[in-house]
Amino acid sequence: MQLSSLSTLNYRNLAPGTLSFPGGVTGVYGENGAGKTNLLEAAYLALTGLTDVTRLEQLVQAGEQEAYVRADLESGGSLSIQEVGLGRGRRQLKVDGVRVRAGDLPRGSAVWIRPEDSELVFGSPSGRRAYLDALLSKLSARYGQQLARYERTVSQRNAALKSGEEWAMHVWDDTLLKLGTDIMLFRRRALTRLAELAADANAALGSRKALVLTLQESTSPETYAFDLAGRRAEELARGSTVTGPHRDDLLLSLGGFPATEYASRGEGRTISLALRRAELELLSEKFGEKPVLLIDDFSAELDPARRQYLLDLAASVPQAIVTGTERAPGATRTFRAHAGRFTLDGPEPADHDDGLAEAVPGVMTS
Ligand SMILES: Nc1ncnc2c1ncn2[C@@H]1O[C@H](COP(=O)(O)OP(=O)(O)O)[C@@H](O)[C@H]1O
Ligand SMILES: [Mg+2]
Helix, strand or coil: CEEEEEEEECECCCCCEEEECCCEEEEEEECCCCCHHHHHHHHHHHHHCCCCCCCHHHHECCCCCEEEEEEEEEECCEEEEEEEEEECCEEEEEECCEEECHHHCCCCCEEEECHHHHHHHHCCHHHHHHHHHHHHHHHCHHHHHHHHHHHHHHHHHHHHHHCCCHHHHHHHHHHHHHHHHHHHHHHHHHHHHHHHHHHHHHHHCCCCCCEEEEEECCCCCCCHHHHHHHCHHHHHHHCCCCCCHHHCEEEEEECCEEHHHHCCHHHHHHHHHHHHHHHHHHHHHHHCCCCEEEECCCCCCCCHHHHHHHHHHHHHCCEEEEEECCCCCCCCEEEEEECCEEEECCCCCCCCCCCCCCCCCCCCCC
16 A cells, blocks of 8 residues: 555645655654644545544644545555545545545555554553454454444443333343454454564564463453343443443553553553554555554654664555654655645655645645
8 A cells, every 4th residue: 555645635734735655764854743743644544534533623724614635545556546524523535536434445554653652551441442443443344333333332222221221121232242242252353363463563672571462351252141131230320331342451461460550661662562563464464465654753752772663664664654853764755844834855756756746725835
């Protein structure tokens, strides 16, 4: 997968325009607040249709009503255009001009590595679940669908519990058990390979402590119906579903100790890198093509050896975009970011392409 160019209009603080990206590593450097993270976020959105902001309005430039991002892609010799329109809390996706649903976009197109990933290690179980669920939804469209249906069922069931509708529970429980069991079984299957890849990556990052991933399940496929029935009274009292895969955690143990409580900041950052590396490998294995690698702030919180690991990783994939407050060494093309604009600043690429294509809507970026 290769991102030939990215266009944005009214996206956060980014000036409207189009940036073209060569294969290999593109570096983007500039001061804090320049728009480097916003650029990667826009690229990830255009590539995958995904964003993790809670309100889509946050992505729309202050004072504007709608925002737009577009990725021109090349994959296995064929070209495609993916567009995302944002406005009034809605997200509209198009591939080659035809409206599609989120699940219809290619699922292995990008991996985003950023300093906030440390929260995967030190944050709450919900962040680790979100990592696992997002990854598994990329690996299997069916998982994503089952998960969405499961989450809807949990919230409808919670509403019924809150209004004391005990009589309705047998109906909800049937659906819950079926979907929840599917989810648990899928997670168990995927975890084997994920755990292997993450452990390998952690070792490759120079950690001498073994990283072990396990699922902490709130119930199991074998005991689910029994556990659910056994906690009925508690659920009615609390008005919420207290057992099931929405309560699971992805336990990270480093050298035999839970990383969430015991790992140092640096060890935690290393583990989060290992998790992203594992994601990259799993998607490559599944789709037979390397995703575009987006690395935000390559030097943040990292010692020289781990920085080098990230730069080597970027150089090992067909295409990577690497941001930082300093220039990423070895980049094919480098942009300097300033106040939402990106100007070419590196060695000229051989084809004398100046890195700036015609702006799709609006003005040029330099
Ligand atoms: N919806 C928005 N409208 C306008 N500006 C925004 C919006 N969201 C974020 N910004 C601005 O974007 C800037 C942050 O850009 P960012 O990409 O995080 O910078 P960095 O280069 O440090 O990664 C901040 O100045 C912030 O105020
Ligand atoms: Mg940033």
